[in-house]
Amino acid sequence: MDNHQKSVNAQLKKFFNKSISPNHSFIEDSEEIVNALNTVLIKTQSYIAGGFIVKSLTNYYSFGHGKEDIDIYVNQKNVAKLLRFFVENGLFYVSSNNVAPVYDQSFFRKNHISTRFFLRSFDNYKYNYTIDVMVIPDEFDIKSVITNFDLTFCEVWWDGKEVGGTNIHDTINKTGILRKEYEKALIEDGNMFILNRISKYNKRIYYKIFK
Numbered sequence: 001m002d003n004h005q006k007s008v009n010a011q012l013k014k015f016f017n018k019s020i021s022p023n024h025s026f027i028e029d030s031e032e033i034v035n036a037l038n039t040v041l042i043k044t045q046s047y048i049a050g051g052f053i054v055k056s057l058t059n060y061y062s063f064g065h066g067k068e069d070i071d072i073y074v075n076q077k078n079v080a081k082l083l084r085f086f087v088e089n090g091l092f093y094v095s096s097n098n099v100a101p102v103y104d105q106s107f108f109r110k111n112h113i114s115t116r117f118f119l120r121s122f123d124n125y126k127y128n129y130t131i132d133v134m135v136i137p138d139e140f141d142i143k144s145v146i147t148n149f150d151l152t153f154c155e156v157w158w159d160g161k162e163v164g165g166t167n168i169h170d171t172i173n174k175t176g177i178l179r180k181e182y183e184k185a186l187i188e189d190g191n192m193f194i195l196n197r198i199s200k201y202n203k204r205i206y207y208k209i210f211k
Contacts, residue, residue, distance in 0.1 A: 004057060004163040008048075009034055011056035015068060016091070019129035024090040024122040033091065040085045041160030044078035049146040049157035057156065057163070057172055069130045073142045073157075076114070079135050083117060092119035092131055112140045150194055151201065152176040 016030040027033050041048070050071045074082050086092040096118045119131035136142050147166055149155050153176030156165035170176050178198065 004168070005161075007059075008053060008056045008158045008163060009038075011052070012037065015052075015070065015129065018068075019121045019126050020091055021122040021126070026088075026090045033089075036089070037085065038160035040082060041072075041158070044074055044082045045142070045159075046072055046074040046078065046082055047142055047146055047157040047159050048072050050149065050154045053156040053158055053163070053165075054154055054171055056158075057168070058174060067128045069132060071132045071134060073134045073136060073146055075136050075138050075140075075142060077138050079117070079133065082133060083119075086119055086131065090122065092121060094118070095120040095130075112137055112145065149179075151178055151197060153201075 012034045013030040016033045020028070020030070020033070022028060025033075027036065040046070048070055052068075052070045072082065083094060087094065094117055097115060113134050114137055115135040117133040117135070119133065120127065121129050134145075136145055146157050147155050152166055153171045153174070156163065156168060156171050158164075165171055167176075178194070
């Protein structure tokens with residue numbers, strides 16, 4: 001296991017240590033949860049992508065009152081199996097099932113995300129720890145989505161076995177660009193979703209945003 005793999009697995013263990021409810025979980029050991037999750041990711045060909053993996057590789061300081069979430073991308077044919085893992089093991093419950101909110105509809109439409117399942121911890125006081133399951137129609141390759149984020153340094157992922165990315169070197173060195181196709185939404189339309197994301201990562205010392 002290389003350093004990137006170790007970093008992601010360690011971050012996942014921290015996440016589940018903080019988020020699971022001993023009164024509900026059928027798997028209490030965080031390492032066992034991570035191993036089981038990795039197996040499910042492989043079997044369902046799902047990917048954890050974006051900010052959680054960025055944090056795993058860079059160990060940035062968390063802003064936002066300790067809020068932490070995991071984004072998982074999965075094709076429609078495998079979403080039921082992925083959700084069952086979290087629910088049947090008493091790890092998280094499905095809080096809502098919706099399409100994109102207004103502020104990031106352009107991102108969802110652009111990347112063919114049909115539905116988002118929002119998962120919460122069974123303990124109410126652990127509301128800061130959530131999981132978003134992004135559902136992609138079966139005719140679209142998930143890699144085409146997670147290589148088309150607005151900020152290039154967020155294009156990193158974990159498939160249960162390996163870390164991948166558009167340019168992992170840039171992610172680790174905290175640099176990247178806003179993709180050209182998202183510039184119009186920011187500059188002409190004043191898209192607050194993108195603006196807030198840039199602001200968030202500037203606080204984490206990502207300072208090279210435009211080419």
